[in-house]
Amino acid sequence: MQPEAKNKKKNLLLTRIWNKSKRAFENPPFILSIILLVVLFYLVVVPLISMVQSSFTLHPRDALYVSDKKPGDFTDYYFKRTFVGPMKKLLFTEPFINTLMVTFPMSILSLLIGGLLAWLVVRTDLPGRRFIAKIAIIPYTLPSWTLALAWINLFKNRTIGGSSGILEYLGFTPPTWLSFGPVPIIVVMALHYYPFSFLLIGSALQEMDTRLEESALVLGADTKVIMRKIVFPLVMPAVLSSWILTIARGIGSFSAPAFLGRPVNFQVLATRLYSNLQTGSPGVAYLLAIVTILLSAFFIYLNQRITGTRKEYVTITGKAATKNVVKLGKYTSLVKFLVYIFLILVILVPLLVVGIETVVRVPGDYSLSNFTLHYWFGKSDPKILAGTPGVFRNTEMWGALWNTLKLGIMAPLVCAIVGLFIGYTVVRLRGTFLSKALDQISFLPYLIPSIAFGATYLSLFAKPRWFIPSLYGTFTILVLVTAVKNLPFATRSSISGIMQLGHEIEEAGIVAGASWFTRMRRLILPLQKSALLNGILLPMVSAMRELSLLVILITPGTHLLTTLTFKYTDYGYYSYSNALLLINVLVVLVSTIIIQRITKADPSKGLGG
Amino acid sequence: MPDIILENVTKRWGEVVAVNNLSLTIRDGSFICLLGPSGCGKTTTLRMIAGLEEPTAGKIYIGGKLVFSSEEAFSVKPADRDVGLVFQSYALWPHMTVFANIAFGLEMKKTPRSEIKKRVEHIAELMAIEDLLERYPSELSGGQQQRVALARSLAPQPSCLLMDEPLSNLDAKLRVDMRTELKRLHGETKQTTIYVTHDQIEALSLGTEVVVMNKGELQQIDEPMELYRTPKNIFVAEFVGTPTINMISGKIEENDGRFGLKVEGGLFFPLKLLNNLKVGQGVIMAVRPEDVRLVKPDKDKPLVFTIYSTLPTGPDIFTTVYNNKVFLTVRQEERVIYPMGTEVGIDFIENSLLIYDSQTGALLGRTSLV
Numbered sequence: 001m002q003p004e005a006k007n008k009k010k011n012l013l014l015t016r017i018w019n020k021s022k023r024a025f026e027n028p029p030f031i032l033s034i035i036l037l038v039v040l041f042y043l044v045v046v047p048l049i050s051m052v053q054s055s056f057t058l059h060p061r062d063a064l065y066v067s068d069k070k071p072g073d074f075t076d077y078y079f080k081r082t083f084v085g086p087m088k089k090l091l092f093t094e095p096f097i098n099t100l101m102v103t104f105p106m107s108i109l110s111l112l113i114g115g116l117l118a119w120l121v122v123r124t125d126l127p128g129r130r131f132i133a134k135i136a137i138i139p140y141t142l143p144s145w146t147l148a149l150a151w152i153n154l155f156k157n158r159t160i161g162g163s164s165g166i167l168e169y170l171g172f173t174p175p176t177w178l179s180f181g182p183v184p185i186i187v188v189m190a191l192h193y194y195p196f197s198f199l200l201i202g203s204a205l206q207e208m209d210t211r212l213e214e215s216a217l218v219l220g221a222d223t224k225v226i227m228r229k230i231v232f233p234l235v236m237p238a239v240l241s242s243w244i245l246t247i248a249r250g251i252g253s254f255s256a257p258a259f260l261g262r263p264v265n266f267q268v269l270a271t272r273l274y275s276n277l278q279t280g281s282p283g284v285a286y287l288l289a290i291v292t293i294l295l296s297a298f299f300i301y302l303n304q305r306i307t308g309t310r311k312e313y314v315t316i317t318g319k320a321a322t323k324n325v326v327k328l329g330k331y332t333s334l335v336k337f338l339v340y341i342f343l344i345l346v347i348l349v350p351l352l353v354v355g356i357e358t359v360v361r362v363p364g365d366y367s368l369s370n371f372t373l374h375y376w377f378g379k380s381d382p383k384i385l386a387g388t389p390g391v392f393r394n395t396e397m398w399g400a401l402w403n404t405l406k407l408g409i410m411a412p413l414v415c416a417i418v419g420l421f422i423g424y425t426v427v428r429l430r431g432t433f434l435s436k437a438l439d440q441i442s443f444l445p446y447l448i449p450s451i452a453f454g455a456t457y458l459s460l461f462a463k464p465r466w467f468i469p470s471l472y473g474t475f476t477i478l479v480l481v482t483a484v485k486n487l488p489f490a491t492r493s494s495i496s497g498i499m500q501l502g503h504e505i506e507e508a509g510i511v512a513g514a515s516w517f518t519r520m521r522r523l524i525l526p527l528q529k530s531a532l533l534n535g536i537l538l539p540m541v542s543a544m545r546e547l548s549l550l551v552i553l554i555t556p557g558t559h560l561l562t563t564l565t566f567k568y569t570d571y572g573y574y575s576y577s578n579a580l581l582l583i584n585v586l587v588v589l590v591s592t593i594i595i596q597r598i599t600k601a602d603p604s605k606g607l608g609g
Numbered sequence: 610m611p612d613i614i615l616e617n618v619t620k621r622w623g624e625v626v627a628v629n630n631l632s633l634t635i636r637d638g639s640f641i642c643l644l645g646p647s648g649c650g651k652t653t654t655l656r657m658i659a660g661l662e663e664p665t666a667g668k669i670y671i672g673g674k675l676v677f678s679s680e681e682a683f684s685v686k687p688a689d690r691d692v693g694l695v696f697q698s699y700a701l702w703p704h705m706t707v708f709a710n711i712a713f714g715l716e717m718k719k720t721p722r723s724e725i726k727k728r729v730e731h732i733a734e735l736m737a738i739e740d741l742l743e744r745y746p747s748e749l750s751g752g753q754q755q756r757v758a759l760a761r762s763l764a765p766q767p768s769c770l771l772m773d774e775p776l777s778n779l780d781a782k783l784r785v786d787m788r789t790e791l792k793r794l795h796g797e798t799k800q801t802t803i804y805v806t807h808d809q810i811e812a813l814s815l816g817t818e819v820v821v822m823n824k825g826e827l828q829q830i831d832e833p834m835e836l837y838r839t840p841k842n843i844f845v846a847e848f849v850g851t852p853t854i855n856m857i858s859g860k861i862e863e864n865d866g867r868f869g870l871k872v873e874g875g876l877f878f879p880l881k882l883l884n885n886l887k888v889g890q891g892v893i894m895a896v897r898p899e900d901v902r903l904v905k906p907d908k909d910k911p912l913v914f915t916i917y918s919t920l921p922t923g924p925d926i927f928t929t930v931y932n933n934k935v936f937l938t939v940r941q942e943e944r945v946i947y948p949m950g951t952e953v954g955i956d957f958i959e960n961s962l963l964i965y966d967s968q969t970g971a972l973l974g975r976t977s978l979v
Contacts, residue, residue, distance in 0.1 A: 012680065012681065019683045020682045502698060504697075504698050504700035505700050507661055507687075507694075507696070508694070508700040508761075509713075510661065510688065511659060511661070511692065511693070511694045511714075512688065513714065527702075527704055
């Protein structure tokens with residue numbers, strides 16, 4: 001009797017295990033989540049670990065300095081060199097202070113510009129608000145060094161060597177602090193980042209429930225009181241949030257300091273990181289990358305704490321009611337004039353200045369007799385720029401253009417598809433550990449500044465590991481790093497898409513007997529088609545103007561328009577880099593227009609409408 | 610044949626018990642309504658039968674076949690349980706025409722194309738949607754979408770139809786129309802149906818039997834009118850019926866040799882003796898508004914109430930009266946609207962007073978005023 005009962009119990013256990021595992025494998029979200037988790041772990045977490053590890057591992061080149069250890073051993077040499085030793089000031093303290101010194105004023109300036117424009121467009125009767133809203137976000141779609149190059153063309157002076165800028169040619173010699181260093185960096189970055197505050201604050205103003213204001217109006221408050229006591233406190237979270245996020249972005253910013261800081265040896269963390277990689281000190285570079293990650297993650301965390309706890313503050317109804325508008329009255333023409341002057345100065349003038357620079361034979365001489373199209377179409381001439389032919393005859397440019405387009409399509413494609421599956425599994429397994437883990441891990445790249453993220457990939461893929469070959473120098477790594485960096489956005493939008501779709505749409509298919517593949521193919525994918533298309537098209541633009549993420553992963557074979565521009569700027573071939581920039585701008589603007597036509601997506605939609 | 614049997618089914622989400630030890634037999638051809646407030650576990654029960662949710666414990670049989678057993682971790686896939694499911698949101702596939710929506714289940718069963726066409730057209734005719742087959746769901750009204758959802762789940766001829774609050778998204782008039790349709794459909798087909806609703810009127814008017822649930826526990830299972838007349842406990846009494854049943858709590862006492870209910874604050878209802886009541890026992894007396902009568906105030910009877918407010922609804926006049934802290938809602942017999950403050954006497958229809966234990970909430974018996 002006893003052994004029989006025991007046997008029965010054992011059989012039951014086996015049946016349970018058999019049935020459970022059978023069903024686990026019949027449950028695609030479960031399997032999918034495990035696969036995705038493994039892949040993401042390798043593409044997000046492992047690079048981070050690898051970078052930390054590399055910064056404490058002795059590099060063969062430095063083995064001379066650390067006598068008692070072999071290359072590959074654990075060492076605190078880099079840590080001490082960066083944070084303790086005599087090099088500390090140069091490697092860490094100065095760049096750290098400079099980063100903050102640039103970032104804070106920049107974030108406030110961009111908040112002021114963005115907030116003021118948002119208010120003018122949404123809350124006043126300024127004529128042409130719709131048009132202004134559309135134009136005002138252009139600086140953000142352009143490569144971030146457009147303004148930096150234009151600034152150089154305009155303000156550069158001979159004190160740091162090389163040719164003179166347009167202003168100096170016209171008889172005004174700008175002081176060096178205006179040509180290079182923190183001041184131009186702050187201005188240029190603020191002018192690049194302000195559309196971010198503009199959109200955030202603008203939509204907060206736009207989506208505010210007008211009934212809240214009407215209640216105050218009925219109770220006898222005038223427009224000024226309503227603005228001060230109702231509108232301003234309600235948009236405060238959006239203001240704060242855009243400010244903090246701008247700081248987070250500023251901390252990892254590479255291109256403006258690279259173009260405008262390095263010529264006068266003004267270094268921020270990102271540029272110091274880059275130069276340490278160039279000079280073969282990856283250990284120090286990785287430590288600086290870790291510092292930028294921690295700094296930027298701190299600010300993003302801060303933002304989530306603030307917006308998270310005050311979320312209920314923002315009352316969004318999506319009701320498109322008429323707003324309580326401030327009448328500009330007699331100031332209308334003045335305000336209109338100032339706004340247009342501003343937009344012309346930040347969009348049209350820079351592009352014009354960049355254009356002029358490409359048609360000037362001897363840099364610094366802007367007379368008509370010096371006009372040339374050599375830098376565009378000219379054959380190789382050993383007397384000009386060491387025989388580099390005009391951009392359109394330069395095979396390197398065509399290669400870079402092709403690579404830029406290829407990257408612009410492939411990275412978002414990979415990103416959107418992976419993002420869709422992550423979103424799907426996160427929603428379907430909601431409440432489980434797997435879902436939370438996937439959700440968190442796919443969000444992680446958002447916390448990491450681009451240049452630091454690039455550095456993690458360099459540290460991981462510089463040499464082959466296990467069965468994974470060294471991807472450094474391949475085009476694949478560019479696609480991978482761009483796709484993973486954009487994953488947080490793709491995942492977020494896919495999560496909300498699948499949530500909106502609801503589970504019942506798929507459950508109806510389950511009850512009808514459709515297999516998982518049939519459900520995906522016939523029910524889920526067709527319904528996510530437009531979201532997927534948006535998910536592919538919208539990041540295209542950002543992929544085509546990406547520099548800081550890719551600059552340290554580029555090799556001569558995989559140049560992009562952006563990195564090529566940077567390379568020629570480094571050579572001091574400004575005519576050339578300006579021409580490349582213009583091509584890049586053209587590519588970006590044309591694709592933006594095409595994409596907006598296809599997706600009908602317009603980030604400024606609704607503002608001032 | 611397709612009896613559905615739930616054996617000690619429990620569903621837990623972590624600490625929360627959604628369904629607790631539920632045992633239920635649903636006979637072939639019946640129309641069962643699962644009724645209860647939101648969060649009572651009725652939808653979870655339905656989804657467990659469909660196979661979309663896995664019970665934490667228990668067994669489920671459909672048509673004599675085991676489809677779920679927690680002990681063996683055994684579970685039959687939803688598609689192989691031979692059930693149809695109508696969702697609250699309808700969950701019509703918006704990118705497919707009505708025809709494609711209805712045909713989908715048959716397609717999955719590898720039904721030949723000519724057969725699919727025939728069946729879809731037949732079911733469309735039955736549901737009176739034959740003119741809508743080429744349209745997309747977004748081009749249909751709510752009522753039409755509802756019919757399509759029903760047609761879609763009926764097309765593969767499931768042995769049991771499960772419906773999750775299918776009418777809750779319709780406006781009031783359409784809802785009544787659809788109830789009529791559903792009742793007729795069930796009368797014609799004798800399709801075994803499990804119908805989840807939080808609307809007690811819907812449950813009473815549709816079900817051959819009604820299952821009342823609360824906090825994951827089965828409260829009562831009975832035919833609709835029996836459920837209404839004899840609620841087994843206070844929860845059912847209060848949940849079923851509009852306006853809500855009147856409740857008066859007090860103690861059983863003997864007053865001048867007369868047995869009755871003593872309300873704190875003075876009011877005394879003399880009652881016919883019930884054997885299982887003890888003096889001093891705390892009870893709740895419940896009475897339906899239609900079982901209360903307003904009468905002329907009588908000096909001999911101390912049950913004098915005052916008119917609190919009067920709500921005419923058209924066919925009925927509901928009047929609330931009060932004495933001290935005791936309020937009663939009355940469905941008036943006579944079509945008179947009394948001014949506020951009028952004094953009235955009250956009486957109860959013979960054998961209409963339900964006595965519940967105030968501790969356990971269980972029904973103790975039925976009695977009348979003396």
